Amino acid sequence: MFIYNHQFTVRTFSSILTMELISFIQQYISLSAEAEHTITSLVLDQTLQKGEVLNTAEKTCKRLYFVKKGAVRTYFYQNGKDITHWIYPANTMVTSWYSYLAQTPAKDYIETTITSNVVSLTYPEWQELYTSFPELERFGRLLVEEQMAAIDDFYKGYYFLSAKEKYELLINAIPNITQIANLGHIASMLGISQETLSRVRK
Amino acid sequence: MFIYNHQFTVRTFSSILTMELISFIQQYISLSAEAEHTITSLVLDQTLQKGEVLNTAEKTCKRLYFVKKGAVRTYFYQNGKDITHWIYPANTMVTSWYSYLAQTPAKDYIETTITSNVVSLTYPEWQELYTSFPELERFGRLLVEEQMAAIDDFYKGYYFLSAKEKYELLINAIPNITQIANLGHIASMLGISQETLSRVRK
DNA sequence: AGTAAATTTTGACATAAATCAAAATCTACT
DNA sequence: AGTAGATTTTGATTTATGTCAAAATTTACT
Numbered sequence: 001m002f003i004y005n006h007q008f009t010v011r012t013f014s015s016i017l018t019m020e021l022i023s024f025i026q027q028y029i030s031l032s033a034e035a036e037h038t039i040t041s042l043v044l045d046q047t048l049q050k051g052e053v054l055n056t057a058e059k060t061c062k063r064l065y066f067v068k069k070g071a072v073r074t075y076f077y078q079n080g081k082d083i084t085h086w087i088y089p090a091n092t093m094v095t096s097w098y099s100y101l102a103q104t105p106a107k108d109y110i111e112t113t114i115t116s117n118v119v120s121l122t123y124p125e126w127q128e129l130y131t132s133f134p135e136l137e138r139f140g141r142l143l144v145e146e147q148m149a150a151i152d153d154f155y156k157g158y159y160f161l162s163a164k165e166k167y168e169l170l171i172n173a174i175p176n177i178t179q180i181a182n183l184g185h186i187a188s189m190l191g192i193s194q195e196t197l198s199r200v201r202k
Numbered sequence: 203m204f205i206y207n208h209q210f211t212v213r214t215f216s217s218i219l220t221m222e223l224i225s226f227i228q229q230y231i232s233l234s235a236e237a238e239h240t241i242t243s244l245v246l247d248q249t250l251q252k253g254e255v256l257n258t259a260e261k262t263c264k265r266l267y268f269v270k271k272g273a274v275r276t277y278f279y280q281n282g283k284d285i286t287h288w289i290y291p292a293n294t295m296v297t298s299w300y301s302y303l304a305q306t307p308a309k310d311y312i313e314t315t316i317t318s319n320v321v322s323l324t325y326p327e328w329q330e331l332y333t334s335f336p337e338l339e340r341f342g343r344l345l346v347e348e349q350m351a352a353i354d355d356f357y358k359g360y361y362f363l364s365a366k367e368k369y370e371l372l373i374n375a376i377p378n379i380t381q382i383a384n385l386g387h388i389a390s391m392l393g394i395s396q397e398t399l400s401r402v403r404k
Numbered sequence: 405a406g407t408a409a410a411t412t413t414t415g416a417c418a419t420a421a422a423t424c425a426a427a428a429t430c431t432a433c434t
Numbered sequence: 435a436g437t438a439g440a441t442t443t444t445g446a447t448t449t450a451t452g453t454c455a456a457a458a459t460t461t462a463c464t
Binding site for chain 1: 278280281283285287298299300303304309310332336337339340342343346347348349350351352353354355358359360361362392393
């Protein structure tokens with residue numbers, strides 16, 4: 001659902017990005033000094049308070065974000081209700097996939113749920129980097145493949161789980177979810193009502 | 203779903219692959235004569251009867267398939283019930299994403315729902331190709347990005363749709379779905395019961 | 405064409421979870 | 435610390451959809 005912007009960056013295989021973006025990329029490929037320098041010069045490093053907005057509906061999502069610290073939530077409005085798409089804890093990446101990749105207006109909002117530190121580059125910057133440093137193509141491929149695999153793994157059979165099982169699956173995927181998002185956000189992300197979620201955790 | 207196998211190859215942006223694999227790749231990048239020759243020499247072209255199996259649970263999914271003609275279904279068993287993950291019509295690609303990318307045993311089965319023609323290469327063949335012909339990395343990246351965007355687009359707000367709305371969304375994504383899959387398959391793919399689906403379409 | 409098997413529809417009933425509403429907690433700011 | 439606002443819990447009721455069962459229809463094979 002997942003299923004989807006999945007933004008469903010459910011989890012990564014490698015999941016260690018407490019380091020800087022450069023080191024993160026180097027987990028996948030080796031970087032030339034020149035590529036490293038160019039990327040470093042382009043990176044936007046932002047520290048944001050709780051509730052600060054990274055992108056809003058109707059606006060094309062220009063950036064691919066890496067959450068270094070804190071947590072980010074994607075959400076949209078459906079019949080006037082705020083529906084959380086996914087919560088991204090530290091060490092994950094986030095964007096409005098469709099909007100970002102097709103560079104068309106987004107349907108969802110991206111904002112921090114707690115004080116956070118995110119680094120990012122824009123879509124055109126990445127396109128430029130792919131052209132200038134073709135070795136980055138592999139990084140780009142591996143990154144999206146990981147997201148794909150994670151979504152695939154998380155949502156298999158999801159529909160037929162009870163509310164309780166859905167919650168347990170999430171806890172397993174994001175153990176600290178209750179520290180970084182409130183009940184209402186978690187409930188809509190799971191596709192259940194807040195009251196049901198409250199009862200489910202007894 | 204999530205989600206995720208999404209195998210949710212919901213649809214592609216470009217969606218024209220009636221042509222051969224080579225032409226398909228050339229929609230994304232230009233291929234050197236050597237790369238083209240190598241790929242052609244590796245491609246496995248299979249014509250299969252209805253219900254023939256491409257991969258089974260417990261076995262690592264070795265191949266990335268392109269459906270040239272017919273339709274392919276991915277499914278798994280949950281509490282003893284056959285749950286369709288997704289149906290892939292002609293001109294789409296299919297694999298068990300997690301299994302294929304991580305090269306670990308799959309949880310799901312891949313089989314044709316009607317007489318079909320699929321072409322494929324193995325995971326190690328692709329890795330070899332990426333190394334020998336780095337220009338293919340871009341193709342690999344774009345391909346997965348498309349899947350990602352499609353999933354993102356399809357599943358947004360899916361949980362909160364009624365059974366009827368879910369069915370309408372699917373019809374919109376795969377107009378010929380009733381020609382290539384039966385009610386039971388479609389219902390479990392949507393996460394609703396067969397009886398409800400039967401009523402929904404009146 | 406005729407029969408068996410598979411698929412789809414229809415009916416009656418059960419139930420998990422949604423909704424509506426209000427009370428209880430928790431959080432943050434003066 | 436005390437108060438207002440936000441968040442979570444609890445209660446009562448409704449409802450969409452699931453489940454079980456059987457009939458009707460379609461499909462496929464001899």
